[in-house]
Amino acid sequence: MSRGTGPVVWVGIIATTCLLLVLFKSMLWLVVPFLLALIIYYFLQPATQRLVLQGFPRKTAAAVTGGGFIALLLACAALLFPWLTSHAVGWQDSLSRYVEGGSQLLLRTLAGLEAQFAFLERADLSRNVSAQIGNFTETFAQRYLADLVLTLAAWLPTLLLAPFLAFFFLRDGRRFAKFVANAVPNAFFERALCLMHEMDRTARAYFQGLISLTIIDTLALALGLWVIGLEGALLLGLVCAVMAWVPYVGSVLGCLLVVLVAATDFPADPWMAYGAIIVFVLVRLLDDFVFMPLTIGRSLRIHPLLSVLMIFVGGALAGVAGLMLVLPLLGITMVVGETIGLVVTDPRLQARWAHARRLRARQAAADLQG
Amino acid sequence: MFLFSKSEDSPRLNKLRALSLFATLSPRELKTVDGLLHERNFLAGEVIFDQGDEGQALYIVEAGKVLICRQGQPVEGRIAELEPGALFGELALLDDSPRAAQAVALEHSTLDVLFRADFHGLVETHALIASKISLQLARHIGQRLRATVITRQVRPE
Numbered sequence: 001m002s003r004g005t006g007p008v009v010w011v012g013i014i015a016t017t018c019l020l021l022v023l024f025k026s027m028l029w030l031v032v033p034f035l036l037a038l039i040i041y042y043f044l045q046p047a048t049q050r051l052v053l054q055g056f057p058r059k060t061a062a063a064v065t066g067g068g069f070i071a072l073l074l075a076c077a078a079l080l081f082p083w084l085t086s087h088a089v090g091w092q093d094s095l096s097r098y099v100e101g102g103s104q105l106l107l108r109t110l111a112g113l114e115a116q117f118a119f120l121e122r123a124d125l126s127r128n129v130s131a132q133i134g135n136f137t138e139t140f141a142q143r144y145l146a147d148l149v150l151t152l153a154a155w156l157p158t159l160l161l162a163p164f165l166a167f168f169f170l171r172d173g174r175r176f177a178k179f180v181a182n183a184v185p186n187a188f189f190e191r192a193l194c195l196m197h198e199m200d201r202t203a204r205a206y207f208q209g210l211i212s213l214t215i216i217d218t219l220a221l222a223l224g225l226w227v228i229g230l231e232g233a234l235l236l237g238l239v240c241a242v243m244a245w246v247p248y249v250g251s252v253l254g255c256l257l258v259v260l261v262a263a264t265d266f267p268a269d270p271w272m273a274y275g276a277i278i279v280f281v282l283v284r285l286l287d288d289f290v291f292m293p294l295t296i297g298r299s300l301r302i303h304p305l306l307s308v309l310m311i312f313v314g315g316a317l318a319g320v321a322g323l324m325l326v327l328p329l330l331g332i333t334m335v336v337g338e339t340i341g342l343v344v345t346d347p348r349l350q351a352r353w354a355h356a357r358r359l360r361a362r363q364a365a366a367d368l369q370g
Numbered sequence: 371m372f373l374f375s376k377s378e379d380s381p382r383l384n385k386l387r388a389l390s391l392f393a394t395l396s397p398r399e400l401k402t403v404d405g406l407l408h409e410r411n412f413l414a415g416e417v418i419f420d421q422g423d424e425g426q427a428l429y430i431v432e433a434g435k436v437l438i439c440r441q442g443q444p445v446e447g448r449i450a451e452l453e454p455g456a457l458f459g460e461l462a463l464l465d466d467s468p469r470a471a472q473a474v475a476l477e478h479s480t481l482d483v484l485f486r487a488d489f490h491g492l493v494e495t496h497a498l499i500a501s502k503i504s505l506q507l508a509r510h511i512g513q514r515l516r517a518t519v520i521t522r523q524v525r526p527e
Contacts, residue, residue, distance in 0.1 A: 049494075049495060052495045052496075053494075053495050053496075057402075058405075174405065175405075178405075178408065181408055182408070186410055186412060186416060186418070187417075189408075189410060189483070190419070190423070190424075190426040190427055190485075193408075193426060193427065193485045193487070194426055194487075197485070197487040348420060352416075352417050352420075355415075355416070355417070356413065356416050356417075359413040359414075359415055359416055360413060363413060
């Protein structure tokens with residue numbers, strides 16, 4: 001903790017983080033593309049920096065990397081769209097096959113448990129669960145599918161905004177920082193420059209750490225799943241690693257996905273699904289104790305207890321978005337809060353600011369006196 | 371393409387080239403540096419920084435006059451009066467040691483500010499520009515050191 005930041009400042013930091021989470025929840029249409037844009041920005045920043053290093057002006061470097069990324073996305077979309085439409089029916093079948101495979105594994109496991117424990121058999125556990133799964137899968141399409149498609153259609157233009165935002169961050173980020181610094185009074189100017197530098201450092205470390213973590217997670221999961229003999233291990237690893245961007249919920253869903261695939265591809269071998277669970281748990285443990293501290297953990301310098309508590313608070317206040325946003329938001333609020341705490345508790349800076357205001361007021365009224 | 375674009379000699383760039391720190395930079399290099407400089411206006415009597423503050427930036431007097439003195443001693447603690455083209459607070463680019471003196475604007479002054487983190491970024495991305503600035507900075511510090519030594523020889527303590 002820095003000099004000048006006491007419990008009052010920390011209460012302010014946590015309260016502001018909570019307030020921002022509630023605010024962001026009501027404007028997710030802007031926050032989500034902004035967050036994705038930040039991830040793309042920090043992903044492309046090293047390449048842009050390399051071009052600048054080779055003598056390209058920043059604008060040209062941003063145009064090359066940002067424009068190249070957008071062109072790549074458009075090319076992927078153009079290539080994938082016909083493929084997606086031609087395979088849509090097959091996907092529907094695959095989805096129901098995987099759901100069926102998963103429910104079969106669950107029912108087999110429950111039947112095994114009923115054979116072991118009489119009280120479960122008396123409660124008709126497997127029959128009840130089977131009826132509930134059947135009811136859910138039968139009514140899923142009519143209850144949720146229309147809403148799901150509409151939500152996706154509504155979000156698509158917003159998500160398309162992200163690469164364009166990232167391009168402008170790359171091109172004009174420095175100019176924007178200068179514009180903000182111009183608005184700061186002279187007395188706080190050097191502190192404000194430090195603050196902006198530290199905010200950029202924190203966000204860069206977080207998002208570049210997140211990208212590194214995703215790559216490491218993907219490779220570790222892919223290796224584990226490939227060793228136990230699951231097909232499409234790399235794709236599964238990548239999907240699970242991206243899902244893990246949402247703390248807890250993402251990991252649970254990722255695990256569920258891996259188990260569904262294992263149970264469906266190897267219906268006669270339940271140990272394959274259990275093996276997939278073991279691989280997943282092992283990678284999560286490695287992730288929590290080795291990968292995360294080496295990547296993201298170093299960036300935010302937040303106490304682990306506070307991180308865990310704030311993840312729960314984020315989830316309670318703003319749901320899945322809160323889970324995703326809470327740590328980077330806390331990191332940035334912490335830097336801002338600590339700096340404001342230092343400025344507010346520095347009587348000399350306050351006095352210099354007041355003196356400058358008096359001088360400006362006197363100058364403004366110079367021809368009005370007398 | 372940028373390689374064939376003609377160099378721009380705007381009044382702003384001419385003004386920057388006139389400063390000793392940037393005297394050896396080409397127009398394109400000056401433009402890069404200009405993107406990093408912050409222009410600040412101070413009224414007569416306004417404190418720029420205090421003695422003991424953590425130094426974060428180098429200041430260049432673009433217009434006006436700046437007094438360098440011991441903290442709160444503008445007359446008896448007077449160290450120097452800086453005119454346009456002069457620079458001060460240059461040690462902040464090298465480390466984050468406390469400011470050795472107080473800087474106060476003597477008249478309405480416009481200052482260009484080069485933030486240390488931006489200078490360090492320049493070292494990473496534009497090593498040639500950074501080395502040219504560093505060489506000029508070293509010359510400036512050398513001149514100041516020589517002047518101090520001569521002053522001490524003239525007025526032994």
